[in-house]
Amino acid sequence: MTRSASALARPREPGTFLRMTGSRWWQDLDTAVAAALPAGARVLDIGCGDGSLVDRLAELGFDALGVDPAAPARPRLVREPVEHVRDLGAFDAVTAVMALHHAQLDAVTSAVSTLLRPHGRLFVYDFDWQAYDDPAATWLTRHDSPDADNSVTGWQREHGDLHPGTEIKVALTAHFEPLLETRRPYLARMLKRHDLETAERALIDIQALPALGFWITARRTPAM
Numbered sequence: 001m002t003r004s005a006s007a008l009a010r011p012r013e014p015g016t017f018l019r020m021t022g023s024r025w026w027q028d029l030d031t032a033v034a035a036a037l038p039a040g041a042r043v044l045d046i047g048c049g050d051g052s053l054v055d056r057l058a059e060l061g062f063d064a065l066g067v068d069p070a071a072p073a074r075p076r077l078v079r080e081p082v083e084h085v086r087d088l089g090a091f092d093a094v095t096a097v098m099a100l101h102h103a104q105l106d107a108v109t110s111a112v113s114t115l116l117r118p119h120g121r122l123f124v125y126d127f128d129w130q131a132y133d134d135p136a137a138t139w140l141t142r143h144d145s146p147d148a149d150n151s152v153t154g155w156q157r158e159h160g161d162l163h164p165g166t167e168i169k170v171a172l173t174a175h176f177e178p179l180l181e182t183r184r185p186y187l188a189r190m191l192k193r194h195d196l197e198t199a200e201r202a203l204i205d206i207q208a209l210p211a212l213g214f215w216i217t218a219r220r221t222p223a224m
Contacts, residue, residue: 024189026053026097029125029215033095034060036121036217041092044115046082046108047099057095083111093121100126101162105171113175116220122176124216127186128165129155131210139209140187143196165214176218183211 030053033043039061045053048066054076057064064076067085071077078085083104094112112122132155140150163171172178183204188196203209 023052023056024192024194025125026056026095027189029053029095029097029123030056030060032215032217033057033062033093033123036123037062037093042089043093043095044082044088044091045095045097046112047096047103048077051077053095053097081108082115083107085111085115088115090117091115091120092117093123095123097125098127100124100168100171101129101164103163105163105167106174109171109175113220118220118222120220122172122216122218122220124168124172124214124218125184126165126168126214126216127212128168128214129159129162129212130164130166131212132156132159133210135208136187136210136212139200139203140191143187143191143193169216172216172218175221177221178216178218180215180217182215184213184215185211186213189213 037043040063042063043057043065045051045057045064045066046068048054048068048071051066051071051074054064054066058076065078065088066076067078067080067082067088069079069081071079073079078088094116096112100108116122132152134152137150137152137155141148144150169178169181185197185200185204187209188194188200200209204211
């Protein structure tokens with residue numbers, strides 16, 4: 001099996017952390033957030049996992065909090081799903097890193113909207129498992145463990161219970177105005193192979209590989 005997000009669709013026990021947490025997933029997004037927001041802005045990271053992005057945003061001078069039912073018990077992290085949190089106040093921005101493809105989209109996007117100030121920003125990094133194709137399977141087979149099933153059929157079987165990118169983007173439009181969408185690598189980060197990311201990005205740019213990853217920057221739509 002590939003090292004992927006399929007475990008995210010299953011219930012988690014408190015105190016366990018997902019493989020998709022950690023700096024390899026939010027790397028570079030922290031820079032984008034820092035460039036878009038004023039110093040001291042309040043930022044909420046949903047599905048924060050081990051809290052590493054919260055720590056990084058605090059280092060950058062933001063008032064950062066994280067929510068995740070599996071978060072460790074420590075300051076700045078709330079061990080609740082975002083749709084259940086109360087009394088956190090309003091935020092200038094929300095980050096969602098690999099947090100939406102397994103979520104209850106309507107409930108989560110509605111909750112995020114209520115937590116954001118008017119015109120607050122949402123920064124999303126997620127992936128579209130339906131974009132995986134034969135070239136992606138060939139590339140992944142070349143770099144992954146030989147006992148992994150990286151066929152298109154195997155990938156679809158493993159990821160079929162997750163939201164595809166199209167569903168995530170449609171759900172966002174109910175509460176947010178998309179401002180920018182950027183194609184991003186995914187497979188190298190899934191493999192924990194930072195050394196392969198430049199090559200993956202180059203192949204995406206010449207359309208020799210699909211871009212499974214995507215960034216979306218969106219703005220909260222004012223309530224009517």
